[in-house]
Amino acid sequence: MGQANTEFENRIIIVGVGLIGGSIAAAIQSRHSGCSVIGVGRNAERLESARAAGLLNEWSTEITDELLSGRCLVIVCLPVNLIAESVHEIAKHSDDGVLITDAGSVKSAICDQVATCDRAARLFIGSHPIAGGEQGGFEFADAELFHDKVCVVTECGTSDDATKTDRVTRFWQMIGCRVIEMTPTEHDRVLALTSHLPHVMAAVTTATVGQENLLLTGSGFRDATRIAAGDASLWRAILTGNRGEVVTAIKSAEAMLREYRLALEQNDDDCIQSLLADAANCRSGLVE
Amino acid sequence: MGQANTEFENRIIIVGVGLIGGSIAAAIQSRHSGCSVIGVGRNAERLESARAAGLLNEWSTEITDELLSGRCLVIVCLPVNLIAESVHEIAKHSDDGVLITDAGSVKSAICDQVATCDRAARLFIGSHPIAGGEQGGFEFADAELFHDKVCVVTECGTSDDATKTDRVTRFWQMIGCRVIEMTPTEHDRVLALTSHLPHVMAAVTTATVGQENLLLTGSGFRDATRIAAGDASLWRAILTGNRGEVVTAIKSAEAMLREYRLALEQNDDDCIQSLLADAANCRSGLVE
Numbered sequence: 001m002g003q004a005n006t007e008f009e010n011r012i013i014i015v016g017v018g019l020i021g022g023s024i025a026a027a028i029q030s031r032h033s034g035c036s037v038i039g040v041g042r043n044a045e046r047l048e049s050a051r052a053a054g055l056l057n058e059w060s061t062e063i064t065d066e067l068l069s070g071r072c073l074v075i076v077c078l079p080v081n082l083i084a085e086s087v088h089e090i091a092k093h094s095d096d097g098v099l100i101t102d103a104g105s106v107k108s109a110i111c112d113q114v115a116t117c118d119r120a121a122r123l124f125i126g127s128h129p130i131a132g133g134e135q136g137g138f139e140f141a142d143a144e145l146f147h148d149k150v151c152v153v154t155e156c157g158t159s160d161d162a163t164k165t166d167r168v169t170r171f172w173q174m175i176g177c178r179v180i181e182m183t184p185t186e187h188d189r190v191l192a193l194t195s196h197l198p199h200v201m202a203a204v205t206t207a208t209v210g211q212e213n214l215l216l217t218g219s220g221f222r223d224a225t226r227i228a229a230g231d232a233s234l235w236r237a238i239l240t241g242n243r244g245e246v247v248t249a250i251k252s253a254e255a256m257l258r259e260y261r262l263a264l265e266q267n268d269d270d271c272i273q274s275l276l277a278d279a280a281n282c283r284s285g286l287v288e
Numbered sequence: 289m290g291q292a293n294t295e296f297e298n299r300i301i302i303v304g305v306g307l308i309g310g311s312i313a314a315a316i317q318s319r320h321s322g323c324s325v326i327g328v329g330r331n332a333e334r335l336e337s338a339r340a341a342g343l344l345n346e347w348s349t350e351i352t353d354e355l356l357s358g359r360c361l362v363i364v365c366l367p368v369n370l371i372a373e374s375v376h377e378i379a380k381h382s383d384d385g386v387l388i389t390d391a392g393s394v395k396s397a398i399c400d401q402v403a404t405c406d407r408a409a410r411l412f413i414g415s416h417p418i419a420g421g422e423q424g425g426f427e428f429a430d431a432e433l434f435h436d437k438v439c440v441v442t443e444c445g446t447s448d449d450a451t452k453t454d455r456v457t458r459f460w461q462m463i464g465c466r467v468i469e470m471t472p473t474e475h476d477r478v479l480a481l482t483s484h485l486p487h488v489m490a491a492v493t494t495a496t497v498g499q500e501n502l503l504l505t506g507s508g509f510r511d512a513t514r515i516a517a518g519d520a521s522l523w524r525a526i527l528t529g530n531r532g533e534v535v536t537a538i539k540s541a542e543a544m545l546r547e548y549r550l551a552l553e554q555n556d557d558d559c560i561q562s563l564l565a566d567a568a569n570c571r572s573g574l575v576e
Contacts (some may be wrong), residue, residue, distance in 0.1 A: 213481055232564035250545060254545055260491075261538045277521035
């Protein structure tokens, strides 16, 4: 058992070799060089470049029975709206020793859709490593992207979840993550607040300021809106993939923004002070 | 004339030796060591520490006729709600060779209040170097804080403004700033968008997320909310000192936030895409 904890996967298949998939590959190559990393994607040229860059040992543009024969871990690193479909496709070709996980920022919608196929549900455990960047592509891959980052692992409710959860947990821990188990629903409620809402707020701030005023922005604006440069299609899929919780989070933010406005309009400066102090106290609880 | 452009002030008096005042002092010491920098504040011990740290040549806890005899430039680096009062006090003790400016983030309220005293109005030109940080105190002073940063210089409408503006402009340029001239009103309209609104949005995001969810935040949230850790009293004075324009900016943000929510509620995913793409396009116009 002690040995099992330090044993790493022998074969890992990464579906979608972008920033996240590429960084997972880089982390494996730098920490567990005995493991074979196989990239799967649509673009042979890009995959070959990722291999040449040392991220992949092999690559394929197709999901086949041969690729998925024997024990292996498959990590689907596609945009959230493509994950469940990909898991179904992978499950169709998989041996029983195959375990499938993902790296998507929403979980309920994915788990629900995966669960519409029994075989897929049996082979799948959801994951969400909370790490990323504004710039896409494996060229920005970083072997240390996951170092000390939280990864949420979510069970989907099938019988042998515990064993699968252990295996997925061990994988993320061995590339540097701190793993937390949550239900998909709880994950989506919290991430709507901690990740999806901040993206919306940064986008709203950026667009409200507008191109014509950028000259008079400082480092505060730059930090506060950096995430708004993220890929619009990826974020459309995230926000619409967690629609209900994002709407709830936006409503809370709307209510508080209104409080600021009313306090200013009504000259209630003590209220402004107390709102600002609450936020400053909360934010200073976060170590940089 | 060519010579005049490279001539620096001989004596500079900094009223309020915190992050901004301290960084101005540091910039002068590192670039124009012939200039004598005098700090003015309430706390003798802190001022003596700033002197010992090499930021100040002398210091005083009082504004006196002696301090303000002869040609010098006074820069008031106090919280925005204390600036006009301090300018009035300084003007009372000043020779005609004294020029007074400030570093406050709001301009109309300050210029209007300064203008209630004719002598103060004659000696004053408003400034706002767009640079700063979340952490206060001269201990965080940085001689390069103003390097390549924009400084807005605002005329207050008295007869000899051009000469004074030139002198203040030259000062900021010689510690590294790019200077832009604007009216106080125009400054406040734009800064409500580029600086004051982002602070409110970051504070709203932070408080909406709440302490209990900080564990599941990533680098995006960290960047987006960094400014919310800023001193609540300083920001209360800024927001309430630019009340009307901040309310207008908040209203614009509220309207756009509502657009996001309605698009999500009405399954108008193309609208979400287009809102996100607008923001991403705008943000990518900003060089990091």
